[in-house]
Amino acid sequence: MLRFRNFSTFTTIHNFNYLGVPINPRRWFLSPQPSYGAFMSGIRNLSALTTSASTSRVLNLHIVAETFSEEPEYGTSPFFRDSQLNQAVIVKHRFRSDEAYLVPKGGPIGTKIIFPLDRSDLRVGGQFIFVDETGYKDALMNVLGYRVDDFEHDLETLQLLNKLPSLDPFLVREQLRRHNRFPADCYFSISPADTARMLKFTETEMYPLIRLAFGEGSSDINPDLVGRLANALLSTNADTRLEPLRLTLGLEGIQFRDGIFSWRGFIFYKWQFSENMATLSKIASEMDSIKIKGRPDRVSRDLAADLKKVIRDNIRATATNCSRVLALYDDAFLDLVQRGHTAAFRKFLLDAPMLFVDLGHMMGMVSHIVSYWRYRFRSAEKGGIDIEEYLDILREFALGLAPRR
Numbered sequence: 001m002l003r004f005r006n007f008s009t010f011t012t013i014h015n016f017n018y019l020g021v022p023i024n025p026r027r028w029f030l031s032p033q034p035s036y037g038a039f040m041s042g043i044r045n046l047s048a049l050t051t052s053a054s055t056s057r058v059l060n061l062h063i064v065a066e067t068f069s070e071e072p073e074y075g076t077s078p079f080f081r082d083s084q085l086n087q088a089v090i091v092k093h094r095f096r097s098d099e100a101y102l103v104p105k106g107g108p109i110g111t112k113i114i115f116p117l118d119r120s121d122l123r124v125g126g127q128f129i130f131v132d133e134t135g136y137k138d139a140l141m142n143v144l145g146y147r148v149d150d151f152e153h154d155l156e157t158l159q160l161l162n163k164l165p166s167l168d169p170f171l172v173r174e175q176l177r178r179h180n181r182f183p184a185d186c187y188f189s190i191s192p193a194d195t196a197r198m199l200k201f202t203e204t205e206m207y208p209l210i211r212l213a214f215g216e217g218s219s220d221i222n223p224d225l226v227g228r229l230a231n232a233l234l235s236t237n238a239d240t241r242l243e244p245l246r247l248t249l250g251l252e253g254i255q256f257r258d259g260i261f262s263w264r265g266f267i268f269y270k271w272q273f274s275e276n277m278a279t280l281s282k283i284a285s286e287m288d289s290i291k292i293k294g295r296p297d298r299v300s301r302d303l304a305a306d307l308k309k310v311i312r313d314n315i316r317a318t319a320t321n322c323s324r325v326l327a328l329y330d331d332a333f334l335d336l337v338q339r340g341h342t343a344a345f346r347k348f349l350l351d352a353p354m355l356f357v358d359l360g361h362m363m364g365m366v367s368h369i370v371s372y373w374r375y376r377f378r379s380a381e382k383g384g385i386d387i388e389e390y391l392d393i394l395r396e397f398a399l400g401l402a403p404r405r
């Protein structure tokens with residue numbers, strides 16, 4: 001008999017999956033139905049998650065499969081060797097207090113693997129499991145039908161993802177390449193939601209080079225042309241629309257593809273930096289105005305004050321470090337558009353991915369802190385927050401923003 005334990009919109013299933021196959025505990029990620037009442041805070045429709053979530057939080061292999069499955073390199077250079085896992089949705093998830101037991105040795109951020117129940121209709125929902133959750137290997141192999149020795153490569157890839165603070169494609173690609181994994185380019189794209197949000201920023205960033213490539217020094221460039229090229233740069237494939245820029249940069253074949261990927265990465269990180277650092281500075285001042293339930297003792301108050309000081313110091317250090325790396329790109333780009341030093345910019349783009357690891361770690365934590373602060377303290381405005389929970393959040397932020405060793 002199936003045994004269910006209900007938690008609002010999702011159900012923990014013991015012993016059997018939805019087909020009746022024996023399996024360790026897993027959960028259903030369900031879309032809301034009108035008769036089920038309110039949707040649980042923090043749990044969203046799977047179709048909405050795959051279309052509106054940020055690039056840093058979601059690796060959407062389902063959309064990659066829908067878009068590129070007919071392309072030869074999709075099959076010859078897959079992200080995961082297992083076809084079902086290669087169509088999953090991977091999500092960075094901050095554990096709630098009632099979820100901490102699931103991954104006893106994990107940190108505050110985990111990696112969730114979601115398998116859509118119906119790939120043609122994501123509104124149906126999906127099953128999910130966390131990397132390193134108790135019994136997760138057995139559960140995963142039961143779902144996918146693999147023995148341990150057949151599955152080691154994909155398990156290692158999941159561990160590489162689990163070590164990252166975010167899933168942005170530039171950080172993920174460099175992490176995998178450092179471990180001799182080379183999935184096709186189609187697996188490393190910016191989410192549709194982020195592409196729409198950063199389009200204007202990209203147009204502004206690209207304009208000086210577009211003027212150099214098309215306008216022969218003129219400032220009279222058709223805005224539609226700028227928009228089309230910005231869209232082309234943000235797309236996964238470096239297509240013929242970027243041919244004039246390829247000629248300007250003097251790049252050929254795979255070097256052009258890698259150079260465009262690097263350029264896209266720096267524009268992505270510059271956009272993230274401009275979007276999040278102002279908010280992060282605002283958080284530094286808002287920390288003192290959070291309403292705490294009851295009357296915390298002196299030890300707790302002193303600890304909170306110490307942690308807030310560490311966070312503010314780390315925010316300044318993170319801003320300085322990110323600015324320093326991004327300035328390398330700005331200087332190289334300025335050298336190109338003002339002095340025509342094409343070779344130097346070309347070399348910079350091809351060498352740049354080594355910078356994505358540190359930059360991606362810093363911006364991943366910044367993005368997580370900003371989004372979680374907005375979510376958590378929007379709901380805490382009326383009732384306040386317990387001091388122990390607040391201290392846990394401050395500890396996590398202080399550690400997350402600390403310099404990497």
